[in-house]
Amino acid sequence: MTTVPVNMTKKPEPHETYVHGHHWRSAEDEKDAAKLGMWLFLGTEALMFSGFFCAYAVFRMLYFDTWHESSKYYLNWKIGGFNTLVLLISSFTIVQAIRGAQLGRKMMAFWYLAATNVCALTFLVVKLGWEYLPKIQKGELPGGFFTYGHGPAGTTHDQVFLGIYWVATATHGLHVLIGVFIIGWCMIRTMKGHFGPKNYMFLENTGLYWHIVDIIWIFLFPMLYLVG
Amino acid sequence: MSADHDVSFLKPVGDYGQGGVFSAQWWRGFTTDFWRWATTLDHKKIGVMYLCATLFAFFLGGVAALMLRAELFEPTITQQVTDAAGNVVTKTTGELFPGWQSTQGTVTTNNFYNRLFSLHGTLMVFLFIIPAVPAAFGNIFLPIMIGAKDVAFPRLNLMSWYIYLFGGIFAVYSLIAGGVETGWTFYTPYSTSTQWGSVTSMVLGAFILGFSSILTGMNFIVTVHKLRAPGMGWFDMPLFVWAAYATSIIQVLATPVLAITLLMIVFERTFRVGVFDPALGGDPVLFQHFFWFYSHPAVYIMIVPAFGIVSELIAVHCHKRLFGYKAIAFSSIGIAAVSFLIWGHHMFTAESPAANVIFSALTFLVGLPTAIKVFNWVATMYKASITWNTPMLYAMSFLFNFTIGGLTGPPLAVLSTDIHLHDTYFVVAHFHYVMMGGSVIAVLGALHHWWPKFTGKMYNDKAARWMAVLVFVGFNITFFTQFFLGTHGMPRRYATYVPEFTHLHQISTIGSWVLAVGLFGHLLIFAQSLVGGRPAGRNPWGGLTLEWYTDSPPIEHNFPHEPMLTHGPYDYDLVVPPGWDPADYPLPDPETVRKAHGH
Ligand code: HEM
Ligand SMILES: [Cu+2]
Numbered sequence: 001m002t003t004v005p006v007n008m009t010k011k012p013e014p015h016e017t018y019v020h021g022h023h024w025r026s027a028e029d030e031k032d033a034a035k036l037g038m039w040l041f042l043g044t045e046a047l048m049f050s051g052f053f054c055a056y057a058v059f060r061m062l063y064f065d066t067w068h069e070s071s072k073y074y075l076n077w078k079i080g081g082f083n084t085l086v087l088l089i090s091s092f093t094i095v096q097a098i099r100g101a102q103l104g105r106k107m108m109a110f111w112y113l114a115a116t117n118v119c120a121l122t123f124l125v126v127k128l129g130w131e132y133l134p135k136i137q138k139g140e141l142p143g144g145f146f147t148y149g150h151g152p153a154g155t156t157h158d159q160v161f162l163g164i165y166w167v168a169t170a171t172h173g174l175h176v177l178i179g180v181f182i183i184g185w186c187m188i189r190t191m192k193g194h195f196g197p198k199n200y201m202f203l204e205n206t207g208l209y210w211h212i213v214d215i216i217w218i219f220l221f222p223m224l225y226l227v228g
Numbered sequence: 229m230s231a232d233h234d235v236s237f238l239k240p241v242g243d244y245g246q247g248g249v250f251s252a253q254w255w256r257g258f259t260t261d262f263w264r265w266a267t268t269l270d271h272k273k274i275g276v277m278y279l280c281a282t283l284f285a286f287f288l289g290g291v292a293a294l295m296l297r298a299e300l301f302e303p304t305i306t307q308q309v310t311d312a313a314g315n316v317v318t319k320t321t322g323e324l325f326p327g328w329q330s331t332q333g334t335v336t337t338n339n340f341y342n343r344l345f346s347l348h349g350t351l352m353v354f355l356f357i358i359p360a361v362p363a364a365f366g367n368i369f370l371p372i373m374i375g376a377k378d379v380a381f382p383r384l385n386l387m388s389w390y391i392y393l394f395g396g397i398f399a400v401y402s403l404i405a406g407g408v409e410t411g412w413t414f415y416t417p418y419s420t421s422t423q424w425g426s427v428t429s430m431v432l433g434a435f436i437l438g439f440s441s442i443l444t445g446m447n448f449i450v451t452v453h454k455l456r457a458p459g460m461g462w463f464d465m466p467l468f469v470w471a472a473y474a475t476s477i478i479q480v481l482a483t484p485v486l487a488i489t490l491l492m493i494v495f496e497r498t499f500r501v502g503v504f505d506p507a508l509g510g511d512p513v514l515f516q517h518f519f520w521f522y523s524h525p526a527v528y529i530m531i532v533p534a535f536g537i538v539s540e541l542i543a544v545h546c547h548k549r550l551f552g553y554k555a556i557a558f559s560s561i562g563i564a565a566v567s568f569l570i571w572g573h574h575m576f577t578a579e580s581p582a583a584n585v586i587f588s589a590l591t592f593l594v595g596l597p598t599a600i601k602v603f604n605w606v607a608t609m610y611k612a613s614i615t616w617n618t619p620m621l622y623a624m625s626f627l628f629n630f631t632i633g634g635l636t637g638p639p640l641a642v643l644s645t646d647i648h649l650h651d652t653y654f655v656v657a658h659f660h661y662v663m664m665g666g667s668v669i670a671v672l673g674a675l676h677h678w679w680p681k682f683t684g685k686m687y688n689d690k691a692a693r694w695m696a697v698l699v700f701v702g703f704n705i706t707f708f709t710q711f712f713l714g715t716h717g718m719p720r721r722y723a724t725y726v727p728e729f730t731h732l733h734q735i736s737t738i739g740s741w742v743l744a745v746g747l748f749g750h751l752l753i754f755a756q757s758l759v760g761g762r763p764a765g766r767n768p769w770g771g772l773t774l775e776w777y778t779d780s781p782p783i784e785h786n787f788p789h790e791p792m793l794t795h796g797p798y799d800y801d802l803v804v805p806p807g808w809d810p811a812d813y814p815l816p817d818p819e820t821v822r823k824a825h826g827h
Contacts, residue, residue, distance in 0.1 A: 023377035023455070033380045033454040040446045044484040051488030051518060055503055058514055142495075143502025143510070157509040163501040167492065 015196030031201050038205040042212045045175075049216050052168040056223055059160055069152040070161040071224060074140055079130050080225040083123050087214045090119035094183070094207045101200040106190060109203070113187045116210070120180045127173055142166040165224055172220060175213045182206050234788060236684065236781045237272045269382035272782060274389050275367030276682070281396065282364050285355035286668075290747070292348040297706075297740040299324040299341055300733045304724035322724070330406075341723035342409035343425070349412030350430065354437045355396055357667050358526065361533035362479070363392070363444050365674050366472045368682055370448060372775040372782060373466050375457025375791040380450040388443035391436060398433030402426040411721065413523070416504040416515040420496040428497050435490040438483045441529075445479030448472055457774070459793035466773045466797040467543075467556055471536025474560035478525045478532070478567060486522035489515065513578050520571035528567045530663055531630075532560055534670030535601055538626050541673050542605050544771045545620035546612035549798045552604035559597035566594045576646050584643055591641035598634055602627065615769070618692040622673030625700045629665025633658060636711065651721075654714025660707045672699065672750065679754070680768045684781040685761030692753050698746030705739025766807035773797045777806050 020027040060067045093115040100108030139147025142163035151158045186206050189195065195203050242260035245253030265273055302322035309319050327336040371379055379385050402408060406425035410418055414434075419427050452473045456465070465473075493515075495501045502508030504515040535556075543550045550556065572579055572587030579587075605627060614620060636658040639645045649655060676696075680686050709732045718729050725733065767776040772795065778787050795803050 021382075023382070029454055033450045036453060037381060037384075037446055037450045040449060040480055044442055044446075044480055047481065047484035048488045051485055051492070054518075055492075055514060058511065059503075062511070063509070142499055143505065143508045144500025159502055160509045163503050163508075163510075166499070167495050167501055167503075171491075 013193030013196060015194055015199045018196075018199040027198070034201050034205060035208075038208050042208060045212050045216070049168070049171070049219075052164065052171070053219065053223070056164050056168070059157070059164065063155075063157040063160065066155040066157045066161055069155045070158050071227070073152040074135070074158070074162065075165070075225045076131075077225045079126060080221050083126055084217065084221050086119045086123050086126075087217050090116045090123075091211055091214045093119065094210050097186075098200060098203050098207050101190070101195040101203050102197055104197050106193065106195075109195060110187060110190045113183055113190060117180055117183050117187070120176055120183065123176055124173065124180070127169070131169075168220055168224070172213070172216055175216070179206075179210055179213055182209065234783050236779065237270055237784050238276075238682075238684070238781045267386070269378070269386055270784065271367045271371050271379045271382065271385060272682070272786075274385055275364055275369075277389060278359060278367060278392070279364040281392070282356050282360040285351050285396070286360070289348050289351035289356060290744070292344050292351070294740055294744060295325075296341070296344050296348060297737040299337075299344075299723060300725070301737045303727050303730060303733075304337065305727070338723045339409060339424075342411075342721070343403075343407035345721060346408045346411050347403050350399060350408070350434065352663075353412050353526075353530075354434050355399060357530045357663060357671075358441060359392060359437075359444075360671055361537065361667070361674070362448070362472060362475050362529070363388075363440070365537070365671075365678070366444070366448060366475075366533065369678065369775055370469060370472050371451060371455065372778065372786050373469050373773050374452065374455060374460060375774050375787065375793065376451065376455035377785050377787075377790075379447050380454055381447050384443055385447055388440040388447070391443065392440040395433045395436030395438075395440060398429055398436060402430035402433060405429070413519060414490070414493060415519075416493070416496070416512045417506060419493055420505055421507075428494055431490045431493045431497075435487055435494070438487045438490070441479050442483045442487075445476035445483070448476040449480065452476075457791050457793050463554065463557070464793055464796050465557075466536075467539035467550065467553070468533075468536035468773075470557040471532050471534075471539070471560050474564045475529055475532045477561075478529050478564050481568070482522045482525035482529070485518060486526070489518040489522065492518075513575070516575050516578060517571070520574045521568075524571040524574065525564075525567040527659070527662070528563055530667045532563060534626070534667045535560060537670040537674045537677075538605060538623050539601075540771075540773070541619050541623040541677055542608050543798045543800075544677070544769050545615045545617060545623065546609055547615070547770060547800050548608055548612040549800055550604070551607040551610075552600070553798065555600050556604050559600045562597040563594060566590070566597070570594060573641055573646075576643055577650055588641055588643050592638065595634065595638060602631060602634075616693075617676075617689050617769075618696050619673050619677035619769075621693055621696040621700075622669055622676060625696065626666060626669045626673065628700075629661050629669060629703065632708075633661025633663075633665055636661065648717075649714060651719055652714035653710040653718045653720055656720050657707045657710035657714060660710070665703055665707070669699070669703075672696070675750075675754075677769070678775075679757070680764030681775055681780050682782070683758065683761075684764055684779075685757045686764045686768065687753050687757035687761055692750065695746045695749035695753065698742055698749065700746075702739050702742030702744070702746055706736050706743055707739070709733075709736045709739070765809050767805055767809070770805040770808060772799060772803060772805055 018027070020030040024030040024033070093112045097109045097112035097116065100106070100110075100112055135141070139145075140151075140162055141147070142165075143159050146159035146162060183206060186195075186203055189202070240257070240261045241264060242257030243253065244257035245251055247253055265277065268274065301324070304320060304322045306318060306320040308316050311317050323337045325337050325340045327334060327340070329335070367379070367385065371377070402425070408414075408419075408425045408427050408430045409422065410427060414427070414431060419431070452465070452469060492501070492503060496504055500508070501510075503510045504512050506512055539550060539556055570587055570591045570593070572583055573591045576584050576588070605623075636654070640649055640655065640658060676687070676692060713729055713732050713736075716729070716732075718725055718732075764780045766778070766780055768780075769776075774787075774791055774793075775782070777791060
């Protein structure tokens with residue numbers, strides 16, 4: 001009795017038959033280019049957030065006392081710290097997901113991606129439920145919507161601090177949300193067998209995106225919650 | 229590769245039948261081609277679509293400019309006069325646009341004027357000149373010039389085109405739905421507090437356009453790094469590619485800061501964040517820093533690609549190796565670097581004296597790489613056998629105008645003179661000499677230089693030369709007068725002026741008509757060329773860069789085989805241009821070429 005080789009009985013997964021774009025000389029070139037492009041994109045993200053960092057620095061210089069007091073009064077470092085931890089874990093899990101794809105272990109990639117998304121959603125839920133919602137109820141809103149009459153004694157420009165807090169964290173939160181969708185998309189593509197040792201470019205770039213989102217938070221957290 | 233890849237990228241594929249425009253078959257054919265273009269990943273098609281859109285924006289912005297000049301033909305004067313019946317009445321003369329009632333209140337002539345110049349500025353800057361060279365000419369020619377089949381990320385390229393369209397729709401919507409009166413600079417607190425018009429949607433439009441610009445820049449950087457033809461080292465690249473590369477770096481580094489700045493304005497207006505609003509403890513000067521941190525480099529996004537164009541024009545039409553290739557290449561990078569350090573020169577009246585001194589000193593630095601380029605171009609022309617066709621006339625026009633524009637920069641960078649010249653027509657004249665006299669003239673030069681290549685048709689060169697002269701003369705009449713207006717104290721952005729300025733303003737307005745006639749003439753000549761131009765050969769001018777090696781118009785994948793580089797982009801003393809046809813242009817006498825290269 002002759003046996004059919006195992007790999008001939010099953011249809012090849014898409015990643016096994018991947019061909020690079022027609023305008024590339026090799027798959028290697030294509031991958032390098034995608035990575036270079038992604039790094040440039042990360043640069044633009046960092047520069048974009050640097051606008052908030054500059055504004056933060058300028059006003060911290062102008063209204064030093066306000067910055068100091070507001071940070072302690074309005075923000076709870078424990079919540080921020082918890083979220084930092086969650087994001088750090090997610091950075092680790094997404095690296096493991098890429099590893100899974102590189103090793104050709106589909107389910108490993110899938111479940112680590114899922115874990116990453118759980119972390120991301122935890123971050124968002126904590127942010128909305130324990131920070132944004134109470135703040136909205138108490139009127140601790142940016143600039144013109146700020147309810148005067150409460151806040152730490154002796155401060156003058158809480159509304160500017162909160163203004164920067166809101167725009168910076170909301171813009172960051174939006175990036176997390178976009179990440180959730182991209183990672184979800186990666187999960188679908190993983191199940192369809194698009195990623196494997198020969199083709200994990202998209203997954204790797206998603207990982208890079210996710211790292212920059214984390215890194216930006218790593219800057220925002222001490223600036224807003226700890227240093228003030 | 230199927231056979232249909234070897235045909236011109238412009239060739240329609242739909243089956244139009246014989247019934248003409250009114251038959252259903254014609255429309256089926258049209259729909260086929262329409263979808264092919266709308267979903268194309270071909271960089272050349274995307275580039276052509278960009279070209280049409282940016283030129284349309286140029287047209288709209290130009291109409292606004294003519295209206296502005298028309299309003300300024302006479303000063304608006306309101307006086308008490310005694311009419312025939314002996315009653316004293318108030319009479320206003322010299323107003324071109326009457327005011328009207330809108331849902332938001334009375335729109336006066338002055339309001340309307342403000343809207344017009346804001347419309348003019350935003351259209352010209354964000355929708356025309358920033359995307360015109362990189363996104364239009366860069367897309368069509370950059371991949372061909374480095375011997376690639378396409379840009380690195382074709383899908384991203386298509387996406388950035390749609391982002392551009394989307395942003396453009398926002399901008400045009402804002403103009404219809406009330407317009408903005410803030411100027412293209414959106415200075416706070418006016419832009420964050422005014423209830424007039426549609427600042428929010430306009431700013432969002434500019435924000436979206438910024439994304440398109442970033443994506444194009446990223447795409448080009450990666451393309452240049454990864455897709456050069458075998459044998460093409462960095463110093464074998466045409467200078468247009470170097471310039472596009474330097475521009476892309478500025479686009480990628482500067483535009484995100486504009487993005488966040490504009491987003492903050494939107495936040496200010498919708499969520500009243502107050503970071504730029506002094507009433508809430510914010511700082512309006514911070515806005516100016518953010519804005520110019522982008523917008524000063526942005527003026528180099530507008531001019532550096534023009535430098536690249538001029539290098540090509542001069543080399544090809546002088547049939548000569550460019551003098552100082554590396555100096556020109558590196559000066560583009562030098563300009564890109566310095567451009568990030570001098571934004572403060574727009575705010576000499578709003579920042580601290582110490583910052584003023586630093587920014588003033590740094591601003592002078594940017595004159596160096598710029599001057600290096602101009603000297604090298606002039607040195608290239610020395611003893612060359614120049615073909616005086618339209619593209620070459622435009623190169624000359626560029627050198628003349630840009631030098632004036634560049635030399636009027638230093639008086640603005642000197643603190644003691646800028647105090648007087650800031651916010652006057654001198655600044656208006658300065659930046660029109662660099663942006664219109666430089667960039668737009670270079671775009672016109674590029675259009676005439678590459679038209680035969682991407683349409684496959686020649687145009688009437690003699691008529692175009694006359695129009696080039698008209699444009700040159702009209703431009704200089706329009707804007708040279710404005711230097712005098714500025715030094716005499718005419719402030720910018722006003723709908724009227726004291727009667728003493730009437731003569732100069734009238735000369736300027738008449739100049740704008742001459743300019744308009746010239747530009748309109750070009751339009752007619754191009755239209756004639758599309759309909760009845762004689763077919764262009766592969767290499768009508770005798771260029772040596774790779775785009776002259778492929779068909780006119782280029783085939784679907786640019787080259788039948790991947791090109792192998794065998795000579796540098798400007799080796800005119802070593803190789804005979806490919807596809808040389810003596811009917812197109814006479815090859816210069818070899819003896820002259822030899823002498824010109826100093827052998
Ligand atoms: C030697 C080079 C240059 C120098 C030293 C220079 C210097 C300056 C200075 C100091 C100002 C501010 C004037 C004021 O507002 O009081 C200015 C304005 C301006 N320049 Fe230049 N410039 C140079 C080249 C260019 C180029 C190449 C471009 C564009 C292609 C350009 C575009 C502009 C624009 C658009 C403004 C006015 C912006 C506004 O307020 O709306 N400049 N320039
Ligand atoms: Cu500037």
